[in-house]
Amino acid sequence: MENKNFDVIITGGSYSGLSAAMALGRSLRNVLVIDNGKPCNRQTPHSHNFVTHDGKTPAEIAKLAKQDVGKYDTVRFYNGTVVKTSKANKGFVIETSTGEKFYAKKLILASGVKDIMPDIPGFAECWGISVIHCPYCHGYEVKNEITGILSNGDMAYEFSKLIFNLTKNLTLFTNGKAVLSDEQLEKLKNNNIILNEDEIKEVKHENGFIQKIIFKNGKEVPLQALYAKIPFEQNINVDDLGCEITEQGFIKVDIMQKTTVSGLFACGDTVTMMRSVANAVAQGNFAGAMVNKELSDDEF
Numbered sequence: 001m002e003n004k005n006f007d008v009i010i011t012g013g014s015y016s017g018l019s020a021a022m023a024l025g026r027s028l029r030n031v032l033v034i035d036n037g038k039p040c041n042r043q044t045p046h047s048h049n050f051v052t053h054d055g056k057t058p059a060e061i062a063k064l065a066k067q068d069v070g071k072y073d074t075v076r077f078y079n080g081t082v083v084k085t086s087k088a089n090k091g092f093v094i095e096t097s098t099g100e101k102f103y104a105k106k107l108i109l110a111s112g113v114k115d116i117m118p119d120i121p122g123f124a125e126c127w128g129i130s131v132i133h134c135p136y137c138h139g140y141e142v143k144n145e146i147t148g149i150l151s152n153g154d155m156a157y158e159f160s161k162l163i164f165n166l167t168k169n170l171t172l173f174t175n176g177k178a179v180l181s182d183e184q185l186e187k188l189k190n191n192n193i194i195l196n197e198d199e200i201k202e203v204k205h206e207n208g209f210i211q212k213i214i215f216k217n218g219k220e221v222p223l224q225a226l227y228a229k230i231p232f233e234q235n236i237n238v239d240d241l242g243c244e245i246t247e248q249g250f251i252k253v254d255i256m257q258k259t260t261v262s263g264l265f266a267c268g269d270t271v272t273m274m275r276s277v278a279n280a281v282a283q284g285n286f287a288g289a290m291v292n293k294e295l296s297d298d299e300f
Contacts, residue, residue, distance in 0.1 A: 003076075006032045008291055009094050009104035011082045011236055014039045015277050016268025016284035017110035018065040023288025025072030029295065032102055033069075034094065036081040040112055040269065043208070044128035049136050050278040061277060078102075082111065086240040091263060105298075106291045109251060109259075109266040110284060113232040118175075122203030123228075129208035131226045137276055139166045142225035148173050148213065150200075150228040157184045160193055163227055168192065171221065173213065175200050196221065234270060248273065257287035265291055 008024055010017045013035025024031045041047070041058045048054050053061050069075055084095040085107065092107040117124040123131060131150075132138040139162075147167045149159055152174040160172055171194040172178075178185070178197050188195060198215040203226070205211055212222045232249060244252040244260040250273070251266040253259055259266050267283035269275050 003030075004100075004102050006030045006076075006102065006104045007295060008032075008106045008108060009034065009092065009102055010108045010110055011035075011085070011094065012110035012112055012268070012270075013037075013066065013077065014062055014110070014112060014268070014280070015065060016112075016280035016287075017108070018062070018069050019281045019284030020108050020110060020267060020288035020291070021075050021284075022069045022072065023285050024292055025069060025075040027288075027292040028074055029292060031075045032078055032104070033075065034078045034080055034082055034096065034102070037079065040115060040275075041128055046141075047277050048138065048140065049276060050281070053277070058277070082236055084240065085109075085236060085238060087242070087261065092241075106263050106265065106295060108287055108291060109236060109238065109264070109270050110268045110280075110287075111235040112269040113249075114235050116231045116233060118230060120200050120203055122205050126203055126205050126208050126210055126226070130205065130210040130224070131203070131228050133228060133230075134275060135162050135166060135227070138225075139163070143167060145169070145224040146222060147171070148221075148223050148226045150175060150226055152176070153179045154184075155229050156180065157188070159227060159229065160188060160191075164191055164193065170194070171196055171223075173198075173200065173226075236270075256290045257283060258290065263294070 007029040008031045010020055010033045013033045021031050021033050044058050046055055047058045080096040083097050086093045091105040094102045143166045146169050148171045150173050151159055156172055173196045176199055198217055201216045202214040204214055210223045212220050214220050241261055246252050251270045253266050253271050257265045257267050265287045267287040268280040
């Protein structure tokens with residue numbers, strides 16, 4: 001790629017990044033989208049709760065999106081991994097794993113997050129298939145099935161309320177001593193939600209579909225679906241940029257998708273716990289529009 005200078009660079013070419021690229025391409029901005037083709041939902045068989053695309057595979061939606069964005073000739077794509085992002089005098093410098101450097105007036109972070117899998121055999125193989133994170137994305141498909149929640153504390157309690165609406169055959173697995181208040185425990189009991197504090201040894205499955213949970217004490221519990229809240233980390237190291245990170249680990253943005261660093265925007269899974277295709281597309285579209293406005297203000 002001969003041209004190294006762009007109006008905007010977008011790190012991440014999934015739903016949020018492509019949506020931002022479309023808004024900018026339609027505004028005649030020279031845009032580079034850098035993506036390594038490894039989205040967090042690559043193992044998920046179907047995507048839901050996004051009108052016009054309900055039930056399609058994540059890869060199919062992304063392919064269609066890239067085709068749409070590719071129609072705008074000011075948008076370029078680069079297959080690679082960003083390893084360093086830094087502020088320059090008049091914008092930003094992006095360096096990839098191959099050592100190439102690109103420059104932009106504005107930068108949009110849409111690279112998503114990396115889920116950190118627990119050290120439980122079988123868990124990672126089921127992630128996105130029968131071990132799921134979102135009742136809005138996957139809950140309807142496993143309604144009324146034998147369901148579990150892997151979580152603890154206040155998050156486990158709040159999550160239990162949501163899942164209880166979808167199935168009454170529900171067990172909360174805390175994988176160790178529960179850290180719930182007496183009031184919370186009483187509420188779970190009154191709603192016939194089983195509390196299991198045994199430590200998990202393994203998730204037994206067939207091709208990613210849970211069969212049962214095996215515990216370290218030798219007990220087993222049959223299961224068809226398991227909701228889990230697990231830790232994550234940003235896919236891109238933003239330390240050199242100096243943007244503020246929230247207590248939950250997300251990049252902090254305002255209502256305009258602007259970070260705490262001038263000229264730096266972020267959208268999608270990097271900024272919110274509402275990890276859905278529809279939300280990512282909406283945020284990306286808005287971020288692209290706001291970046292274009294800022295460029296217009298700068299140039300006028």
